[in-house]
Amino acid sequence: MRLINRHPERSGRLMLVLLPFALLLFAYFIGSAQRLGDNPNDKLLPSASQMSAAVERLAFTEDKRSGHYLFWQDSAASLKRLAMGLGIAAVAGLCLGIAAGSLPLLSAPLSPLLTVLSMVPPLAILPILFIVFGLGELSKVMLIVIGITPVLARDLEQRAREIPPELLIKAQTLGASTWTLILRVVLPQTLPRLLIALRLVLGSAWLFLIAAEAIAATDGLGYRIFLVRRYMAMDVILPYVAWITLLAWLMDLGLRQLTRLAFPWYEGAKV
Amino acid sequence: MSDKTSSAFIQVNNLWQQYGDQVVLERLNLSVNEGEFCTLVGASGCGKSTFLRLLLGQERASRGQILLGGQPLAAEPDASRGVVFQRYSVFPHLSVLDNVAIGLELPRSPVLGRLFGGAKRQAREQAAQLLGKVGLGHALDKYPSQLSGGMQQRLAIAQALIMQPRVLLLDEPFGALDPGIRKDMHALLLELWRETRLTVFMVTHDLAEGFSLGTRLLVFDKVRLDPHAPNAFGARITYDIPLNSDRRAQRAAVDALPAHLSGKLQPAL
Numbered sequence: 001m002r003l004i005n006r007h008p009e010r011s012g013r014l015m016l017v018l019l020p021f022a023l024l025l026f027a028y029f030i031g032s033a034q035r036l037g038d039n040p041n042d043k044l045l046p047s048a049s050q051m052s053a054a055v056e057r058l059a060f061t062e063d064k065r066s067g068h069y070l071f072w073q074d075s076a077a078s079l080k081r082l083a084m085g086l087g088i089a090a091v092a093g094l095c096l097g098i099a100a101g102s103l104p105l106l107s108a109p110l111s112p113l114l115t116v117l118s119m120v121p122p123l124a125i126l127p128i129l130f131i132v133f134g135l136g137e138l139s140k141v142m143l144i145v146i147g148i149t150p151v152l153a154r155d156l157e158q159r160a161r162e163i164p165p166e167l168l169i170k171a172q173t174l175g176a177s178t179w180t181l182i183l184r185v186v187l188p189q190t191l192p193r194l195l196i197a198l199r200l201v202l203g204s205a206w207l208f209l210i211a212a213e214a215i216a217a218t219d220g221l222g223y224r225i226f227l228v229r230r231y232m233a234m235d236v237i238l239p240y241v242a243w244i245t246l247l248a249w250l251m252d253l254g255l256r257q258l259t260r261l262a263f264p265w266y267e268g269a270k271v
Numbered sequence: 272m273s274d275k276t277s278s279a280f281i282q283v284n285n286l287w288q289q290y291g292d293q294v295v296l297e298r299l300n301l302s303v304n305e306g307e308f309c310t311l312v313g314a315s316g317c318g319k320s321t322f323l324r325l326l327l328g329q330e331r332a333s334r335g336q337i338l339l340g341g342q343p344l345a346a347e348p349d350a351s352r353g354v355v356f357q358r359y360s361v362f363p364h365l366s367v368l369d370n371v372a373i374g375l376e377l378p379r380s381p382v383l384g385r386l387f388g389g390a391k392r393q394a395r396e397q398a399a400q401l402l403g404k405v406g407l408g409h410a411l412d413k414y415p416s417q418l419s420g421g422m423q424q425r426l427a428i429a430q431a432l433i434m435q436p437r438v439l440l441l442d443e444p445f446g447a448l449d450p451g452i453r454k455d456m457h458a459l460l461l462e463l464w465r466e467t468r469l470t471v472f473m474v475t476h477d478l479a480e481g482f483s484l485g486t487r488l489l490v491f492d493k494v495r496l497d498p499h500a501p502n503a504f505g506a507r508i509t510y511d512i513p514l515n516s517d518r519r520a521q522r523a524a525v526d527a528l529p530a531h532l533s534g535k536l537q538p539a540l
Binding site for chain 1: 327329347348349350352353354356358359360361362363364365373374376377378380381382383384385414416417427430431434436
């Protein structure tokens with residue numbers, strides 16, 4: 001039988017899914033055990049017990065100086081910045097995208113501008129953000145907003161344009177004004193696409209967040225990673241990276257479920 | 272060919288439509304009385320769909336004008352003219368019921384585009400009644416993607432009729448349907464046409480459909496043709512054939528009745 005016609009069975013599929021993860025972990029712990037065997041003070045590949053001790057210290061023990069649980073404080077600070085950045089960018093991207101995608105008079109000035117703006121590397125203007133917005137929360141949130149809004153807006157503009165003109169004409173024959181047409185036809189049809197676009201920019205949003213926190217912050221997951229880097233504390237860095245990955249994956253999963261629940265028509269309408 | 276009474280419901284005067292060098296329609300004259308069922312046939316690219324778009328207000332004519340009830344036609348689509356396209360006629364994000372009820376909500380709610388409470392319930396009841404009539408009473412809560420092609424077109428027709436338009440424009444509405452379903456749709460369309468005072472324009476590729484449905488068949492064709500410049504001349508109506516005289520007579524008889532009687536024969540949609 002040809003390879004392209006062979007499909008994994010139900011039970012086999014799960015094993016195939018887990019296999020690469022298991023292999024990666026296996027390779028890591030073999031390497032870790034070997035290095036620690038050679039030199040018990042090696043810091044590069046900490047063992048599971050070293051990492052769990054670090055997690056225990058950061059997540060379940062009060063910090064002696066501040067009295068906070070650092071791990072949870074970092075998570076809360078980062079998630080708050082990320083949520084604000086994503087929220088503002090989603091609203092701005094949605095408004096800009098729909099305006100540019102459904103109103104020809106606004107598309108003329110907006111589309112080229114968005115195209116150019118999306119080419120500006122956000123990290124290159126990070127210093128400007130720090131100068132303009134200060135070193136506080138605002139500049140970190142703004143980096144995320146500036147980084148992903150043009151991407152979201154351009155994607156949603158495209159989606160708004162892809163709505164068949166027949167539907168827009170139909171809505172007009174049903175008595176819609178420009179405003180109600182956007183409200184009842186364009187907006188509901190672009191919202192599921194917004195959730196998908198958010199899933200796609202989630203990675204960039206985390207990137208900008210960690211970058212901003214690494215440079216100027218007093219808490220946050222990115223701050224902690226770059227702080228303990230000085231002591232080569234891989235036993236802290238690795239669990240933090242795993243935690244960030246888990247959070248990002250959960251957010252992706254959440255957005256996907258939300259799309260399914262809130263827009264049950266979307267999957268069927270695509271065909 | 273066409274009688275030019277000033278009292279005609281739709282009057283088309285010397286209509287031209289051209290895109291750049293390409294002339295699609297030229298010197299088109301037509302007058303149509305209220306309640307006529309016009310079927311538009313002709314070769315592909317001969318301008319019948321263009322004519323429909325002009326009637327809809329989706330495009331503006333290069334020259335000439337169209338009068339609806341003596342007034343120049345609004346230059347954009349509005350609630351006086353309903354339309355059913357071959358595809359993409361219904362909103363994929365609304366249930367069958369809301370697809371029709373939205374036509375009652377949009378004109379009444381200029382700010383939010385939706386009704387609430389009792390007004391919403393009333394709109395939905397009215398929509399459900401019409402949907403029952405076109406044979407979709409069992410599918411009110413489904414999304415259009417869960418319906419067959421024929422059912423989707425039934426929905427599109429109900430959606431157009433809820434507005435009680437004066438003119439219904441159909442652009443190859445049954446072109447993508449199986450022959451059996453198509454026959455059912457013909458029956459439905461004729462039944463609805465009989466019950467309302469609707470003026471229908473229907474573009475079709477199917478000559479048999481054109482002959483059997485219409486009270487008037489309009490054939491679009493080019494009368495002049497320059498083989499070196501095929502786009503230099505546009506099409507006009509070359510044949511204007513009255514059809515199905517029994518149905519026309521029936522319609523005329525109903526129209527002749529006193530208003531209080533004929534009103535009862537036309538159930539409000």
